[in-house]
Each structure stands twice: as structure tokens, then as C-alpha cells.
Amino acid sequence: MDQNGIDICQRWFREFWGQGIASVVDEIAIADVKLSYPLMGCLKGREQLKTKIKSFHQCFSGSSFNPTGRFIAGDTTIVRWKVDTFYCGAFVDLPENTTGKKIHFTGISILRVVDDKIVEDVGEEDRLAIVQQINSKN
Numbered sequence: 001m002d003q004n005g006i007d008i009c010q011r012w013f014r015e016f017w018g019q020g021i022a023s024v025v026d027e028i029a030i031a032d033v034k035l036s037y038p039l040m041g042c043l044k045g046r047e048q049l050k051t052k053i054k055s056f057h058q059c060f061s062g063s064s065f066n067p068t069g070r071f072i073a074g075d076t077t078i079v080r081w082k083v084d085t086f087y088c089g090a091f092v093d094l095p096e097n098t099t100g101k102k103i104h105f106t107g108i109s110i111l112r113v114v115d116d117k118i119v120e121d122v123g124e125e126d127r128l129a130i131v132q133q134i135n136s137k138n
Helices: 003-018 024-028 046-059 127-135
Strands: 029-037 041-044 060-067 077-089 097-114 117-125
Touching: 003 024, 003 046, 003 060, 003 077, 003 097, 003 117, 024 029, 024 046, 029 046, 041 046, 046 060, 046 077, 077 127, 097 127
Parallel strands: 029 117
Antiparallel strands: 029 041, 060 077, 077 097, 097 117
């Protein structure tokens, strides 16, 4: 993958994940883009991704997705990241929280870019850390 592919992945993290800008999917992902994370589920197609990212950002407000290292590129791009956010809602099967509890978690993403478009985003997040922080008394 060239520098342009890395730039696309960085934009994906900044705008899609970090800011919840759903329209970026139309610009830098293929029509039948695939996304799979334990927290987000298995999604296919731009519309599913746009709907889910809006829902995510309603429950995880003020999210800051930050790479914790450099993007490692090849046929795919791999990045480890951390999130600082406020959890204020109920997302998928996570417990409801209306107080806007500050939480932090980490994860890893593997992105595939073909012809300067995101084809697939597969990853893992530290779901245990999320649940523990939501349920903690602090």
C-alpha cells in the first residue's frame, strides 16, 4: 500500500470513527464495504455503516480515536488505537448509562484498501474494559 492508502486509513479513523462523519463512507469506501467488530457487529454496505456510526456516536459522545503507533501498511493496513469517550446511552447489548461516564478502551483494526477505497475494516476492541468501566461505581 502506498502513502495514499495510509492517508485514506488515517482519514477513516479521524472522520468516520473519531468524528462520526457518516458521509465519509460515500467518499472513501466501496459500495459494499464490510465492517466487523464485536461491538458493532458485522455490517455490509455504506448505509449500514452510516446508520451504525451515527448510533455509536449518540451513545459514545465526544469520542477521540487516536492511533497508538504508526500505521503498518502492506496489502492491508494495521493500526492499534485508543479511545477516550463519554458513554451516555445504551449501545447494542451494553448496559444503559445516562450519566455520561468517561471511559477509555483500546483496540486494533485491519483495513483493506483497493484502488484508494476502503474495502474492509475488521477489528477488535477491549469490550471487557468497556463493560467494567460502565459498571464501576467510580
